[in-house]
Amino acid sequence: xxTTSSSDRSQSQTAYQIxxxxxxxxxxxxxxxxxxxxxxxxxxxxxxxxxxxLNSTQIAFWKVRVWDKDDAPSMWSPVANWTMxxxxxxxxxxxxxxxxxxxxxxxxxxxxxWYPEGNPALSAPVATRYFRKAxxxxxxxPLASATLLLAADNSFxxxxxxxxxxxxxDYTVATPFTVTEQLQPGANTIAIAASxxxxxxxxxxxxxxxxxxxxxxxxxxxxxxASWKTIILCTSTGSCxxxxxxxxxxRWCWEVLEPIxxxxx
Numbered sequence: 001x002x003t004t005s006s007s008d009r010s011q012s013q014t015a016y017q018i019x020x021x022x023x024x025x026x027x028x029x030x031x032x033x034x035x036x037x038x039x040x041x042x043x044x045x046x047x048x049x050x051x052x053x054l055n056s057t058q059i060a061f062w063k064v065r066v067w068d069k070d071d072a073p074s075m076w077s078p079v080a081n082w083t084m085x086x087x088x089x090x091x092x093x094x095x096x097x098x099x100x101x102x103x104x105x106x107x108x109x110x111x112x113x114w115y116p117e118g119n120p121a122l123s124a125p126v127a128t129r130y131f132r133k134a135x136x137x138x139x140x141x142p143l144a145s146a147t148l149l150l151a152a153d154n155s156f157x158x159x160x161x162x163x164x165x166x167x168x169x170d171y172t173v174a175t176p177f178t179v180t181e182q183l184q185p186g187a188n189t190i191a192i193a194a195s196x197x198x199x200x201x202x203x204x205x206x207x208x209x210x211x212x213x214x215x216x217x218x219x220x221x222x223x224x225x226a227s228w229k230t231i232i233l234c235t236s237t238g239s240c241x242x243x244x245x246x247x248x249x250x251r252w253c254w255e256v257l258e259p260i261x262x263x264x265x
Contacts, residue, residue, distance in 0.1 A: 003165060007043070009023070011045060011067065013045070013067070013104060014041065014067050014068065014256060015037060015039050015040060015041045015066065015067040015071075016037070016039075016042060016047065016065065016066045017036075017037055017039050017040065017064065017065055017066075018036075018047060018062060018063075019031070019035070019038075019062060019064075019250045020034035020035040020062045021033050021034055021060070021062070022061070023061060023078050024071050024081070024254070025063045026061070027061045027062060027063055028063075029081050033052075034052045034054070034060060035050060035051020037050065037162070039067070051176055054087075055244055056087045057083060057176070058083070058086070059081055059084075060081070060084070060085045061079055061080070061081045061082065062080055063077045063078065063080070064076070064077050066155045069188045081178065083176060089100045090217075107174055107209065109223065110195055110209055110224060111223070111225055112205035112224075113131070113224050113230075114194075114206060115129040115231075118201070119205045120203065123201040124196050124201060124203065124204070125182050125201055126196055126197060126199065126200065126201065127195070127196060127232075128193055128194065128195040128196075129193075129194055129195075129196075129204075129232060130192070130194075131190045132185075132192075132229050132230075132232065133189070133190045133222070133227070133228045134187065134189050135187075135189075135225075136186060136187055136188070136190070137183050137212065138212075138220075139186060141175060141214040141216040141218070142214050142262050143180060143212060143213070144180075144214055145213045146178070146180045146182075146211065146213070146214045147177065147178055147179065147185050147210070148165065148176070148177045148179045148198040148208065148211075149174050149176050149208050149209055149210075149211065150168060150208035151168060151170070151172075151173060151174040152168065152173065152176055152192075152195075152198055152205065152206045153171035153196065153205045153206075154195060154197035154204075155169040155197065156169075156192050156195070157192070158177065158192050160179045160182040160183065160188070161182055161183065161184070161187070162191075163182050165177045165179055169172065171205070174200075174208065179210075179251070183212075188201075194206045197213060206224065209224060
């Protein structure tokens with residue numbers, strides 16, 4: 001806990017309050033429609049959620065404040081969020097993450113893609129390949145949320161507008177990343193370093209989509225397809241070079257890729 005005055009000494013937390021809401025606007029305005037813990041007398045920095053039941057893949061927004069030894073409340077923390085995992089066996093369909101109603105985090109209809117070499121569905125070199133997609137976020141409606149859903153055979157590291165957002169190493173699980181704050185109205189770029197592991201050539205692939213939800217209630221899904229670009233680059237770490245992850249036009253010779261035929265979703 002940070003004190004409001006540099007002259008304060010021996011400060012300590014004596015209580016806290018947590019607000020959890022279904023939207024960032026609600027919690028920012030002091031409304032916890034999912035949970036308002038009220039003032040809880042405790043010096044512990046940990047708390048167990050005690051609000052309304054949450055659904056699979058639901059995004060919850062929260063903030064917290066604490067009281068010091070003089071019973072003075074702090075400012076509210078910035079709004080943060082978390083995404084629920086899959087809570088029910090029925091949420092799993094075909095090995096991919098889906099929601100209960102099948103409308104979010106569903107990879108049905110998406111294509112596996114890879115660098116055009118050999119037959120990636122059966123045999124591709126053990127190597128790292130790089131993928132990039134330029135796209136536009138609408139300017140006529142605020143972006144309410146954005147989720148990047150990815151999986152790779154065998155692993156990947158993802159960047160949005162030059163910012164590292166996460167990685168994954170299980171091709172049977174599509175990992176969701178909240179990327180709302182990394183996006184901006186207008187032009188944006190996703191860059192991915194995907195690696196095919198092993199000791200000899202084997203099947204390789206990358207699959208995913210970007211889900212954009214706007215404040216006016218509309219949704220845009222950008223699926224991996226032939227509009228993505230791919231290239232071979234040499235780096236000692238297997239990560240994306242800074243010049244590739246940043247938005248803007250590159251002068252490199254990008255390959256045109258095609259979806260991998262016969263690859264299951």
